[in-house]
Amino acid sequence: MAVYTSLTTADVSDLLSHFDLGELVEYSPISAGIENSNYAVASSQGEYVLTLFEHHAPDEVRNFVRLARHLGEKDLCVPSPVEDASGVWLHSLKNKPTILCQRFAGSHPDQLSTAQCEAIGRELAEFHLASSDLPDPRHDERGYDWWQSIAPELSTDLDASDKALLTDELAFQQAQRAQWCQLPHGWIHADLFHDNALFDGDELTAILDLYNACEGAWLYDLAIVANDWCASDDSGLGDSGLDPKRFEALVIGYQSVRPLSDFETGMWNTVLRGAALRFWLSRLLATRIAAQRGERLPASKQPQEYRDRLLWHRAHLPHTHL
Ligand SMILES: Nc1ncnc2c1ncn2[C@@H]1O[C@H](COP(=O)(O)OP(=O)(O)OP(=O)(O)O)[C@@H](O)[C@H]1O
Numbered sequence: 278m279a280v281y282t283s284l285t286t287a288d289v290s291d292l293l294s295h296f297d298l299g300e301l302v303e304y305s306p307i308s309a310g311i312e313n314s315n316y317a318v319a320s321s322q323g324e325y326v327l328t329l330f331e332h333h334a335p336d337e338v339r340n341f342v343r344l345a346r347h348l349g350e351k352d353l354c355v356p357s358p359v360e361d362a363s364g365v366w367l368h369s370l371k372n373k374p375t376i377l378c379q380r381f382a383g384s385h386p387d388q389l390s391t392a393q394c395e396a397i398g399r400e401l402a403e404f405h406l407a408s409s410d411l412p413d414p415r416h417d418e419r420g421y422d423w424w425q426s427i428a429p430e431l432s433t434d435l436d437a438s439d440k441a442l443l444t445d446e447l448a449f450q451q452a453q454r455a456q457w458c459q460l461p462h463g464w465i466h467a468d469l470f471h472d473n474a475l476f477d478g479d480e481l482t483a484i485l486d487l488y489n490a491c492e493g494a495w496l497y498d499l500a501i502v503a504n505d506w507c508a509s510d511d512s513g514l515g516d517s518g519l520d521p522k523r524f525e526a527l528v529i530g531y532q533s534v535r536p537l538s539d540f541e542t543g544m545w546n547t548v549l550r551g552a553a554l555r556f557w558l559s560r561l562l563a564t565r566i567a568a569q570r571g572e573r574l575p576a577s578k579q580p581q582e583y584r585d586r587l588l589w590h591r592a593h594l595p596h597t598h599l
């Protein structure tokens with residue numbers, strides 16, 4: 278949907294000239310993604326993705342790359358920047374931090390299968406364990422404190438029933454907070470939607486977009502994945518809940534690497550609700566920002582989907598049998 282910063286052939290060629298990657302063959306904007314500007318870049322020696330960070334300062338980018346390198350060393354398929362001929366990977370275009378990463382094969386899954394859900398569950402658990410020895414995870418800027426602080430501002434865009442829902446859910450999450458903080462935690466991806474993964478058939482080829490990675494409860498990360506990958510509304514039936522088969526496959530995949538404790542399974546409903554609340558709020562904010570620019574979020578990123586999923590979780594008992 279968005280490439281916010283336009284680059285010319287001269288901009289891309291200039292950047293490429295620092296690298297030992299041959300000549301620029303072609304480049305094209307990647308429309309997927311709503312946070313950064315991405316370009317597919319082909320050189321005479323390979324295919325790359327140029328990412329220009331729209332909102333992150335160079336130090337934040339260094340922090341993401343620290344995580345990506347750490348995970349890459351443990352054989353996870355995550356994009357890590359290529360170094361130029363002088364060993365520099367962090368560049369700047371149009372005064373914005375810019376990196377060039379290897380382009381992974383594969384495509385975003387369309388009709389999600391149980392096998393893909395199981396694969397992403399396994400990989401997420403690998404992500405949690407592999408990052409557990411990397412110190413100083415970044416603070417979650419879209420975490421509990423943000424929910425509480427942004428809600429009054431965003432609620433002016435809501436009708437009375439949604440306002441009441443938001444107030445009630447925030448009070449519920451506040452009451453659950455002490456328990457939530459007891460959950461096993463560490464680095465989390467925090468945005469592992471299916472448009473941030475690449476597959477070749479049922480084989481996972483990459484996890485992308487580590488640019489929200491931060492400290493959080495591991496179960497919360499799994500809940501973020503569940504709310505997107507297991508959403509039943511892609512059947513077109515208008516149901517905003519979770520598909521039990523895909524949910525089961527996701528949890529089986531995750532538990533094959535890191536079994537959940539009884540305490541965690543007891544927290545499922547709270548955490549699924551929190552994960553739905555988080556993206557309801559962030560999509561409300563994104564809707565407001567898009568409106569200020571005279572734009573509209575794509576149908577797949579509308580806040581109502583996450584409001585409805587929150588309502589569904591509030592009406593359904595947790596999946597404690599898993
Ligand atoms: N290393 C890569 N290999 C292959 N494709 C990539 C790579 N990096 C990015 N892409 C493509 O670019 C798209 C946008 O990238 P990314 O998700 O990082 O952008 P974003 O603006 O941060 O997105 P979001 O809105 O999800 O936060 C991806 O969905 C993917 O199609």
Ligand SMILES: N[C@@H](CCO)C(=O)O
Pocket residue numbers: 311312468470489556559560578
């Ligand atoms: N994955 C997010 C957008 C990027 O953070 C969403 O679908 O709302």
